[in-house]
Amino acid sequence: MIRITDRSSCCGCTACASVCPHGAISMKEDRMGFAYPQLDESLCTECGLCVRTCDFIQERAKDPVPDRVKVIAARHVDDEKLAGSQSGGVFTALSDVILAEGGVVYGASLTDDYSVSHIRVDNIHSRECLKGSKYVQSNLTGIFASVRNDLQKGIPVMFTGTPCQVAGLRSFIVPHLQENLFTVDFICHGVPSPAVWNDYVTWMSGRAKPSGVSFRDGDMGWRVHWESFSYAGRKEFRETWRLLFYKNIMLRRSCFRCPYNINERKADVTMADFWGVEEIVPELADGKGVSMVICFTEKGSKLFSRASSYLRTAKAVVSKEFLLRKNPNLVRPSVPDKDLECFETAYQEKGFVHVAQRWADLGWRYKAWKIKKYIANIFRKK
Template identity: 35%
Template sequence: MIDIKRKEDCCGCNACGDVCPKGCITFKIDNEGFWYPEVDMDTCIDCHLCEKVCPILQPADKVERYDEPRVFAAYSKDDSIRTDSTSGGIHSMLANAMYAKNAYVGGAVYNEDHTVSQIVDANPQRLEEIRSSKYLQSNAEGVYKEIKKLLRVGKEVFFCGCPCQVQALYKVLGNKEYDNLTTCDFICRGVNSPKVFIKYMDMLERQFGAKATKIKFKAKEWGWHNFSMRVNFANGQEYCKDRYHDLFFIGYLQANLLTRPSCYECHFKGFPQKADITLADFLI
């Protein structure tokens, strides 16, 4: 069974819960706001599947990619998509190409409570939710099982997630490469605590007296380099501060206080990445 003795040894990918045949793994949130697997020993059959899919214990080494990356600089010619995106809007262009083939697109979306979850959906109208960076950990419970089911019936899938989530997906798939699967990750600086972000949003909602209706990390009010946090509220008000004055960005980018313990000892950085495509900002 999966047994986390050091928090640095769990990236919170949720893969162990997806493969448990008895559903005996739940995820408990610690005082920092990160989830870790907890096994119900009364129902565990000691099959060790949870250990076999853990990308830290068993890296996806059978998934082979280029030893040296092939690098392309590109951006979307659609001004509205590029402005609303990070990394030049390339993810949206890839997703639109996949939607045109009736494929399913996976990515991270906000929930009503301002947490983030991974989804996979064939509806192009959900792309606006998926688009753009969300600098906190996304819950992937159930998404690996759903993707595996879609692939087995011949559906095409385009999945975007953190490097650890992409490796977790390949582990759930048995390190098997599917011709109908395309994976995409990004240069990751670490995932932040959902608990901290909810507290931050509670503060803003009290300050502005209304529910937040739209959250945009890396808004471009002051350009691409001096990006900002923008939050819109149900009463029509708007909050916007740049990366040097917004409290969440200060805690993340300047103080390095909000990130999951495993991210400081990341097992998934460097090349070759396991995803088919890795996105990043190209600054000149």
């Protein structure tokens, strides 16, 4: 039976809780808002199904990452559709194919209070809220059972999520139901804490509730990563979340031992920002966003080729050295910040504002550092 003693050994995919035939496992949040399975021993029959279903803890052959990887650079032909997407709009193109064939799409959406949950959509209009990266772990409650229900009815399903969510789902769905299941993941840096995110949103709602939130606002350009909060008549661009995200100080513990490098992908298609595209496919690098796509299965290749009429594409080969330089999480997990433990304790005891002052941009320390950097730049130019 599943018992979590080390938080880094569970990615929170919900497969064990979804598969238990006796409802003995429920998902409970820790102090960072990350969900972990909790066992009710009085209901457990010790059948072992949950442990067999957990993909994250399976033993893996540690094959070396290949020196060269075949990829596709892709960009949506329609600039309007591209605008709402995070990189090249590949998700939009793939989901258009599934929806046009009467299928349904699962992905991460912002809720009314700006937390992040997976939802099911069956039309292009409601699909729009799935576009854009939400840099926080999404809530999967009830989603795996809903996917199985659709597949049992013969409805084609496209599920998008982190590599570990896709691996968990594929482990949960029995093989004979997977024919109509299309899975799409992305190169994943890691998922930040839902609790810290909720506190940030509450803090930003102090004077007025935002009418919109973006984790990486496209108005700043594809390459720039700033979050934005919209209020009546104005938009505030900020970097608090970005700074905490890239500091690797509030990611889920499992992300630092993530097994889902290129050899371990369970998705049919992987998508990513094509950082460094100007070195590899300069003709697509117009600054508006380009995706890198890797098809891992025949089913993924066929889906991608059906979506190709919506996309400008170019085949390319990239080296492991290029990936390590531009998008390392396809090769290895993120490295934890040395203050990881300290951050969690400080957050627990003193709250969001304290940690954002100490490790992000709310305090005088960051402002002083920015001024110093600005002055140093002036002298460097002279």
